[in-house]
Amino acid sequence: MGTARAADRSRIDAVVIGRNEGARLIACLASLDGRVGRIVYVDSGSTDGSVAAAQAAGAEVVALDMSYPFTAARARNAGLARLDGGGADFVQFVDGDCTVSPGWIETAAAYLAGHPGVAAACGRRREEHPEHSVYNRLCDREWDTPAGEALACGGDALMRRAALDAVDGFRDDLIAGEEPEMCLRLRRAGWTIRRLDAEMTLHDARILRFGQWWRRSRRAGHAFAEGAHLHGKGPERHWVAEGRRALVWGAALPLAILLAMLATPWAGLLALIYPAQVLRLALRDHGPGRWEAALFTVLGKFAEAQGAVEFHLRRLRGQRRGIMEYR
Numbered sequence: 001m002g003t004a005r006a007a008d009r010s011r012i013d014a015v016v017i018g019r020n021e022g023a024r025l026i027a028c029l030a031s032l033d034g035r036v037g038r039i040v041y042v043d044s045g046s047t048d049g050s051v052a053a054a055q056a057a058g059a060e061v062v063a064l065d066m067s068y069p070f071t072a073a074r075a076r077n078a079g080l081a082r083l084d085g086g087g088a089d090f091v092q093f094v095d096g097d098c099t100v101s102p103g104w105i106e107t108a109a110a111y112l113a114g115h116p117g118v119a120a121a122c123g124r125r126r127e128e129h130p131e132h133s134v135y136n137r138l139c140d141r142e143w144d145t146p147a148g149e150a151l152a153c154g155g156d157a158l159m160r161r162a163a164l165d166a167v168d169g170f171r172d173d174l175i176a177g178e179e180p181e182m183c184l185r186l187r188r189a190g191w192t193i194r195r196l197d198a199e200m201t202l203h204d205a206r207i208l209r210f211g212q213w214w215r216r217s218r219r220a221g222h223a224f225a226e227g228a229h230l231h232g233k234g235p236e237r238h239w240v241a242e243g244r245r246a247l248v249w250g251a252a253l254p255l256a257i258l259l260a261m262l263a264t265p266w267a268g269l270l271a272l273i274y275p276a277q278v279l280r281l282a283l284r285d286h287g288p289g290r291w292e293a294a295l296f297t298v299l300g301k302f303a304e305a306q307g308a309v310e311f312h313l314r315r316l317r318g319q320r321r322g323i324m325e326y327r
Contacts, residue, residue, distance in 0.1 A: 012036045012109055012158070013088040015079030016059070017072055018096020019044040024204055029057040031099040035106075036092060040082045042075040050096075070323050072155065073170035073178035080169055083161075089113075092158045094201060098125070100156075101199040108158035111196060119163035119191035120183070122153035123200030134292055135207035141293055147197035151187070152180035156201045163191050175323050177223030177239070184231055184238055206327055215326035217300040221246045221307030222324065229315065243308055249277075249298070250305025274298055 014036040018025050025041075032039050041054040045066045054061050062078050064070065076093060083091065090109055094100055101123075108121040127140035143154070157179075167185045170178045183193050207213050224243035231238035253273070260267035281294035307324075314321055 011086075011088040012090045012092060012105060013038045013083050013086060014040070014092040014094065015076055015083070016041045016054075016094050016096050017044065017075040017079065017155075018042075018046070018050060020046045020048045021050060021096040022048050024098075025050050025096045026053055026057065027099050028094060028096050029054060029059055031101075032092070032094070032105075033058070035100070037088060038083065038086060040079045041096070042079045042082075044070050044075055069173075069320070071172060071175055071178070072323075073174050074172040076155075076178075077169045077172060080164065088161055090158050091161055091164065093155060095155050095203070097206075098156055098201040098203045100201055104198060104200045105158065107198045108196060108200075111194065112158060112160055115194070117190070117192055118160070118194045119186045120153050120157045120159040120193050121196055122150070122157040122193070123196045123198040125154065125156055125201045125203055126199070128202045128204045132206075133208045134296070135210075135213040136205050137289055138213070138293060138296055139203070139205045139207065141287070141289060143203075145195060147195050150193045150195040152183035153193055153195070154179055156203075160191075163189075166191075173320065174226065175222065175321060176219045177227050180239075181227055181230065184234075184236060187236075188234075212326045213296070214303045215324060217303035218307035218310075219324040219326065220300075221250075221304030222311045222321065223307075224304065225308035225311040229311070246301050246304035246308050249301035250303070251309060254302075 012035075014032050016025070016028055016032070016039065018041070021028070029039060029041070039059040040062060041059040042062045042064055043051050043054070044064045051061050051063065060082060062082050064075055064078055068074070080091065090112055092100070092105055104123060108123065111121050112118055125143040127136045127143070130137040130140045163186055166189055167182060170182050174181060186193065207216065224239045224246055227239035228243045232240040257267060257270045260270065278294045278298050281297055282290045285293065310321065
């Protein structure tokens with residue numbers, strides 16, 4: 001009863017973003033029906049009838065201008081702009097391939113209502129079909145983070161509108177990592193981020209092939225490099241360590257081994273450091289799936305390094321990369 005009353009006292013709107021999500025979008029919108037005041041769906045050039053489906057579900061639709069480079073950040077900002085003047089205290093952001101868990105919005109709204117210094121509340125995002133591939137299982141594991149004060153949230157979160165306005169929302173030009181970047185600015189402005197011990201969303205990653213996983217990891221490396229370039233000199237050292245690990249393990253070390261092999265083929269034995277690293281990471285972890293997680297953590301450094309190097313090369317040429325999709 002306490003949570004319901006707290007949620008009733010504060011109007012809540014929702015921003016859903018998506019592109020060609022089909023039945024997943026319909027399920028997403030249905031999971032929000034009756035639980036928020038307004039639902040704004042921002043469509044990014046869908047060709048599968050998503051716009052008509054969203055309108056039929058009662059959502060307000062914003063068609064993103066695709067003549068400009070698309071980013072999820074720009075889509076979320078467009079949703080916020082549509083909500084301007086609505087007076088809602090909180091905004092639930094959710095990706096169109098997710099469904100919101102029963103009770104999440106009420107729980108998160110009650111928490112934000114009782115903690116005015118918290119800008120965003122997030123919970124447990126789960127992968128809908130971890131049994132379909134190792135890559136889906138890795139996603140589910142990635143999202144299983146501890147409850148408590150957090151440095152950042154992901155794309156699904158209930159956010160305080162006043163906090164979003166205070167930092168001018170998301171940074172439009174980031175192709176990935178836009179949520180941690182905005183959360184960094186929120187924390188610098190004195191707000192906090194909270195991860196609650198509650199079920200939040202069910203996600204359909206649909207990563208079934210190695211190439212999809214590689215592109216997702218490459219995108220992460222790009223985000224690490226760009227985040228460190230933007231904020232790495234600050235006291236938080238934003239994503240400096242992540243970017244450095246990617247470049248060392250995925251680029252510098254392999255290059256050093258190859259150069260050493262020009263002097264002696266025995267230098268190829270140095271490559272054993274990679275299975276040794278897999279062993280170290282697996283033994284340090286005690287959870288289920290630790291061996292596959294360790295293996296793909298090490299493999300992922302090569303993809304991350306590729307993304308990081310690409311960012312820096314484009315930056316030096318004064319170029320920006322478009323969205324890096326993996327599905």
